[in-house]
Amino acid sequence: MPVGYSIYQERDSVLHQRIDPRTKFALLVTSFVLALAYNHPAVLGLLTATVIGAAWWSRLDFRRFLPILLAAGWFLVLGILVWPFYIQVGPPLFFIFGSAITITGLLFGLAMGLRVSLMVAAAGVWMMTTSPQKMTLGLVRMGLPQKAGIAMSTAIRLVPLLNAKRATIVEAQRARGLRLDTGNPLARARKSVSVLGPLLLSAIDLAQAIAIAMDARGFGARAERTSLVQIELTRLDRIILAACGMAIVASVVLRLLGIGVIVQGYL
Amino acid sequence: MATDRDPIVAAHGVSFRYAGSDANALESVDLAIARGEFLAFVGQNGAGKTTLAKLFNGLLTPTTGDVVVDGSSTHKVGIDFLSKIVGYCYQNPDHQIFSNTVREEVAFGLKHHGVPAAAAAESVTEALRLVGLEHQADRYPFLLGRGERQKLAVASILALGPPVLVIDEPTTGLDLGGTRSIMRLLRQLNESGRTVIIITHDMNVVAEYAPRTVVISKGRVIRDGSTRDVLTNEAALREAFLRPPQITRVALRLHERCGFPAGILTVDEFLTAYRSRAANTTTRAAARPASRGQG
Ligand SMILES: Nc1ncnc2c1ncn2[C@@H]1O[C@H](COP(=O)(O)OP(=O)(O)O)[C@@H](O)[C@H]1O
Ligand SMILES: [Mg+2]
Numbered sequence: 001m002p003v004g005y006s007i008y009q010e011r012d013s014v015l016h017q018r019i020d021p022r023t024k025f026a027l028l029v030t031s032f033v034l035a036l037a038y039n040h041p042a043v044l045g046l047l048t049a050t051v052i053g054a055a056w057w058s059r060l061d062f063r064r065f066l067p068i069l070l071a072a073g074w075f076l077v078l079g080i081l082v083w084p085f086y087i088q089v090g091p092p093l094f095f096i097f098g099s100a101i102t103i104t105g106l107l108f109g110l111a112m113g114l115r116v117s118l119m120v121a122a123a124g125v126w127m128m129t130t131s132p133q134k135m136t137l138g139l140v141r142m143g144l145p146q147k148a149g150i151a152m153s154t155a156i157r158l159v160p161l162l163n164a165k166r167a168t169i170v171e172a173q174r175a176r177g178l179r180l181d182t183g184n185p186l187a188r189a190r191k192s193v194s195v196l197g198p199l200l201l202s203a204i205d206l207a208q209a210i211a212i213a214m215d216a217r218g219f220g221a222r223a224e225r226t227s228l229v230q231i232e233l234t235r236l237d238r239i240i241l242a243a244c245g246m247a248i249v250a251s252v253v254l255r256l257l258g259i260g261v262i263v264q265g266y267l
Numbered sequence: 268m269a270t271d272r273d274p275i276v277a278a279h280g281v282s283f284r285y286a287g288s289d290a291n292a293l294e295s296v297d298l299a300i301a302r303g304e305f306l307a308f309v310g311q312n313g314a315g316k317t318t319l320a321k322l323f324n325g326l327l328t329p330t331t332g333d334v335v336v337d338g339s340s341t342h343k344v345g346i347d348f349l350s351k352i353v354g355y356c357y358q359n360p361d362h363q364i365f366s367n368t369v370r371e372e373v374a375f376g377l378k379h380h381g382v383p384a385a386a387a388a389e390s391v392t393e394a395l396r397l398v399g400l401e402h403q404a405d406r407y408p409f410l411l412g413r414g415e416r417q418k419l420a421v422a423s424i425l426a427l428g429p430p431v432l433v434i435d436e437p438t439t440g441l442d443l444g445g446t447r448s449i450m451r452l453l454r455q456l457n458e459s460g461r462t463v464i465i466i467t468h469d470m471n472v473v474a475e476y477a478p479r480t481v482v483i484s485k486g487r488v489i490r491d492g493s494t495r496d497v498l499t500n501e502a503a504l505r506e507a508f509l510r511p512p513q514i515t516r517v518a519l520r521l522h523e524r525c526g527f528p529a530g531i532l533t534v535d536e537f538l539t540a541y542r543s544r545a546a547n548t549t550t551r552a553a554a555r556p557a558s559r560g561q562g
Contacts, residue, residue, distance in 0.1 A: 168357070171326050174326060174346055175324055175350055175354075175357070176375055176376035177347065178376075194363075194375065196365075198361060198363060201361065205361075
């Protein structure tokens with residue numbers, strides 16, 4: 001059964017292999033800051049397109065990137081449906097339930113959808129181009145305690161395992177007559193205990209087994225650990241990091257000047 | 268309408284492929300299981316035993332072909348109906364246990380089938396009595412031993428009253444005592460009229476308890492017949508990466524060398540055969556003392 005290790009996809013691309021995980025983390029943070037600094041749909045649209053372009057450039061499997069795009073589409077629809085009721089700037093286009101819907105409101109909704117899409121897509125590209133090993137190593141080099149790093153990579157590794165377990169448990173309970181898809185929300189919540197219970201217990205079991213296996217192999221014997229994968233900031237990394245820094249400063253300045261903003265007074 | 272003579276479970280040209288997989292997990296399986304049978308599915312890991320069992324209770328439906336349970340195609344009836352006819356007990360009991368007491372755990376399925384409380388309580392008590400857990404009814408399930416948890420899982424299926432029980436690897440991880448205890452329970456359930464299908468790789472268990480054996484290899488049924496015939500066909504078993512029990516192999520070797528009976532499945536059978544041969548040779552020897560003296 002193809003139980004994936006994580007959503008990481010091994011490729012031979014610049015983003016995958018040539019850029020340090022710390023730099024990629026900085027890129028992620030920058031994309032988040034930029035996403036929040038602007039609320040104009042044109043700017044956010046351009047940034048989102050850039051991130052999707054980066055995914056394409058890194059030769060990520062688009063079938064596996066599709067869920068992220070679908071989620072992004074959903075956020076766009078949601079933004080456009082909800083925000084115009086709150087942002088009523090400019091002449092009304094039409095009325096719904098007595099609420100004036102304006103062009104600016106619609107554009108702002110689009111921007112909010114794009115903002116979430118941008119963050120989701122950036123996080124997706126980050127996870128798909130950075131192996132869990134490098135991700136952890138990068139975070140540890142940036143000061144995350146070693147144990148926290150291990151906890152993080154273990155957690156990532158457990159997700160697909162627990163998901164497979166969950167499927168098995170659901171089947172076992174269905175064989176005893178459980179129907180998860182019927183009843184009112186309360187009844188469903190109560191029924192899900194029959195899945196979450198065994199799942200929690202097997203997760204604890206698994207975690208304990210891993211902890212014992214790690215102890216048995218000398219985990220924590222030294223404060224400093226060496227790593228099989230080596231990472232190093234190259235010239236390319238330094239250039240990108242400098243660019244990230246400048247982009248963040250610039251976005252804050254532009255924000256204060258009111259550039260790239262369609263509605264003032266809203267984040 | 269299904270009659271008593273029709274098989275309770277039948278597979279007709281069944282193939283199955285998991286979504287996203289590029290090979291069939293099962294390939295043209297034909298099988299008929301009569302009411303009241305006790306049979307074993309054997310085969311190496313990944314052979315397709317569990318997949319076949321899941322097709323019987325509607326957790327899966329065939330990609331091609333048809334599985335017919337008690338006269339109804341599983342394409343047409345849902346798992347609600349099927350789970351009352353074919354009770355499927357998972358490989359690992361810990362995949363289903365979650366209640367705070369043994370009693371509640373057994374009542375789980377009944378509750379979901381909408382059985383009234385009084386009737387449910389009665390079925391629970393009966394199921395616990397059958398598996399011998401009636402004195403543990405108020406204990407916390409996770410404090411039971413591995414063998415007892417396996418029995419609890421069986422009880423929770425039994426409570427629904429299915430005429431067919433499919434038990435996936437009932438003895439894996441159990442010691443000899445636990446194995447014997449669960450297998451005796453299954454034999455007893457079979458003697459009281461239920462159809463029992465066990466999935467296992469323990470050939471000693473098969474030899475001792477299951478009169479019929481179905482060998483599955485790479486998604487195909489490669490042997491299906493009386494356990495005595497199947498387990499004494501070493502070549503066919505080897506094809507499925509299985510071996511007869513040791514005592515059967517010893518008998519087969521002796522059969523090749525000196526005509527010892529070949530179809531031996533258990534130590535007791537071996538001893539009986541050995542004694543009768545020994546008795547024969549002594550009587551023959553006793554009947555011809557003179558000729559030996561002359562020679
Ligand atoms: N959920 C699943 N998705 C895809 N393939 C599966 C799944 N479950 C089992 N398989 C595959 O189907 C084949 C048969 O598996 P299974 O029926 O579990 O074998 P057995 O019970 O005999 O060990 C194996 O090759 C296994 O990898
Ligand atoms: Mg199996």
